[in-house]
Amino acid sequence: MRLDQRQFNLLAGTALIAVATHLMRLPPWLAVSLVLIAPWRMWSRQRTGKAISVWLRVPLVIALVAVIIVTYGNIFGREPGTALACGLLMLKLLESEKIRDARAALGFAAFVMMSALLFTQTMGFTLLVCLSLVALLAALNALQPAPLARRHPLLGNLRSGLLLLGFGLPLAIAAFLFVPRLSSPLWGSPDTFADARTGLNDRMTPGSMTELLVDDTPALRVHFDGEVPANSARYFRALVLWDFDGSSWTREGWRPQLDLETVEAGSAETRYEITLEPTNRPWLVALDVPLAPPENARMTYDRTLYARNRIDQLRQYQLRSVLGYRLDESIDPRDRARALRLPDGFNPKSLALARQWRAEGRDDNRVIQAAMELFNASFTYTLSAPMLGRDSVDDFLFNTRAGYCEHYSSAFVVLMRAAGIPARVVTGYQGGWWNALGNYLLVRQSDAHAWAEVWLQGRGWVRMDPTAAINPARIEAG
Known part of the structure; x- marks a missing residue:
């Protein structure tokens, strides 16, 4: 019919x-x-x-x-x-x-x-x-x-x-x-398990890494050609997040693929091979900071690595990195504007605090020091962080004062931008466990980490890890 x-x-x-x-x-x-x-x-x-x-x-x-x-x-x-x-x-x-x-x-x-x-x-x-x-x-x-x-x-x-x-x-x-409910849905799909394995999404919301940070499954293994870096130097860069909508950090803003951020090496090259577990994501992980992309991959201007296809099976690739460096001493005006942008109508108390530091005549270094001292004075590192409200940074800085790397890196970058210092969030892994028998570094999902980078005149992009001000053992000993 x-x-x-x-x-x-x-x-x-x-x-x-x-x-x-x-x-x-x-x-x-x-x-x-x-x-x-x-x-x-x-x-x-x-x-x-x-x-x-x-x-x-x-x-x-x-x-x-x-x-x-x-x-x-x-x-x-x-x-x-x-x-x-x-x-x-x-x-x-x-x-x-x-x-x-x-x-x-x-x-x-x-x-x-x-x-x-x-x-x-x-x-x-x-x-x-x-x-x-x-x-x-x-x-x-x-x-x-x-x-x-x-x-x-x-x-x-x-x-x-x-x-x-x-x-x-x-x-x-x-x-x-x-009717009894299962711990995971019957319609579970590959991406469901990929989220649990990587946790390194291209969107970071304070509180979103909780399940990842108690997951001890392997994320990657690293074989070094020479000396193994100290634990405090084991920052594995994955994604650089520039854009903040008031609650989450992303890299949604479009930027033409021009020259890479320049790197001036301040230490000898570190050569190594990474075996990355399947993630169903296209981005690769590298020791901070990589000098060139591996085979069949590309490097974006902010030195983020992308494979040509999603990583749906074990992926081995060789890299060269420098642990001491100066990154992008001359910042592009568009990058500066993007690294200072904050959404309207969010976190008024945090913005007022950062502007007060400036009004007191503090330069960039003293503003950074003030933020670190604020965290060190009265904040707690915990995986059981309270839920945050609409003004998440205000709520974190002035009410809950408890959280982990996502909370600290997000709040730190907002304070820096409000004070006129270009800043961005970087996610990846930090630390790892050295397997002497297999002669490799095992990095687990629980080593997932978020830190910040600020741009300083004459120094370029400088890594700042506010988590170290709260819980130094997380960085020094893993």
């Missing part, structure tokens, strides 16, 4: 709602393309009354798979898998002409809605996903031979969908209360 225009419009609207639950995570070009398919298909069907030719549908499916592989590196995992599912759902509209096609598409739409909960399970978002089921149930009701409402079909279908959802709630509540 062929779909009438009202039934098809309900189907297309439900598909749009299902895809909307993923829009914030999809690449912008894909999100816009998928959103435009539904209205275009509704207009095309009303105008011609025909399905889209198979000669167009098949190339579109092939193109979708190809661009997802190019964008994500593969089609497996949460992010590429859900992007592929969203694309296939919208492309299904191009051939949906019969009741059978619509029911299959709506079943797939329910799966796409459910997959949004793989990323976040907050109460608000879960309720929104549940409400989106009203449209799906309304579309299913519209496919029945005798819809419940004939005078106002759309409102009647929506009312029926809401009633059906209400009838299902008691069963859902009973299942939630009485």
